[in-house]
Amino acid sequence: MNAINYLKHNWGIKKALNNKISIEFKKITGSVVDLGCGLRPFERDILNYADTYTGVDWANSLHDTKADIIADLNQPLSIESESFDSVVSFEVLEHLSEPQMMLKEANRILRKGGVLILSMPFQWWIHEEPWDYQRFTRYGLEYQLKKAGFTDIVIEETTGFWLMWILKLNYQSMRLIRGPRLVKKTTKTFLVPFWFSNQWIAMYLDTIWREDKETAGYVVTARKPS
Template structure:
């Protein structure tokens, strides 16, 4: 009885772990002018970005056991995309690189597939908890991400930290307090999570050293060999 009561109270007063984060549209809407022509959504998962694209959206991903998705046009490893060089006008790669074992092979493949003058829009985690979908290999600092894409030919146009310090803290604290469902932990959730959620929704305090992740926009300058 007590366990059921705690579970009910928990679901009523504690927001979900991702409730604090804005929808992906909020991040990407600013780039709609770049998402024209043939646009690759690399590592698409279940994410639908079709309403942001003015042109042809092509979703790519690896296949999963029991995969029932109908939105994927290209099934392939991300470091071997079966398209000609200089093919896409823009590439989205959102929260994907942390899940690939070989980013040093993936980034040059994205470069190869992108047209000269095309844009790569990339988002990666920094101070985020591990999230296996199904694997999770790395995190990126600002300098590390710039180095990775620049080393493989991209010209970085902009990079910024994602979300506020309160977003970063909320996710960490949420997972810590999610470990146990006791009265003590329930009280701590109310005392800590609600103020963090309130602050995250109102604060404009951004910090690259405490960023939840980074968002990078880069361009390709030269054509790849056919």
């Protein structure tokens, strides 16, 4: 799973994603391809259920990558049709100028009855610019998936209002860390306990004050028809 550093301003979203995605991994079988794999943070967890794991990513990634296949997900993939039992893709769709191409290709390379698991941010700041192109509501995601040929679509919010709001606040508070090295270090020393506590409180509030129209993102599962 994504490694969690509880001293960071945004550990809450990684924890929320890990919690949601780990449940969906139980649907994985056989051979798995990870579209936009990056450093393959979920490989070990996926292989608890899958037989094989293949990572796909592009050469222009702003992060390091450990891809088995280098490919532009905005273009058709040089992968045979119906090659995989499961397709996963985490926090990638927003970075594609042609997201429908990736979804159609995911459907094509899946065997009949195969599962797709993906996550995507919704109320989240612009990141990895200039490769940050869109956000979809749950209805937009459902439309895109149906258009690509998927069925049995299930969409769940990654967070509620409180963690989403606190994450936005914490990202803004990062702007306070500036000036000489000693000043920055001192400021961060005061911010770390603020970040640590407010994310735990926000996650608790999300359990008692539920709001499905406010979320940092979505986790989606869908299937290719048998």
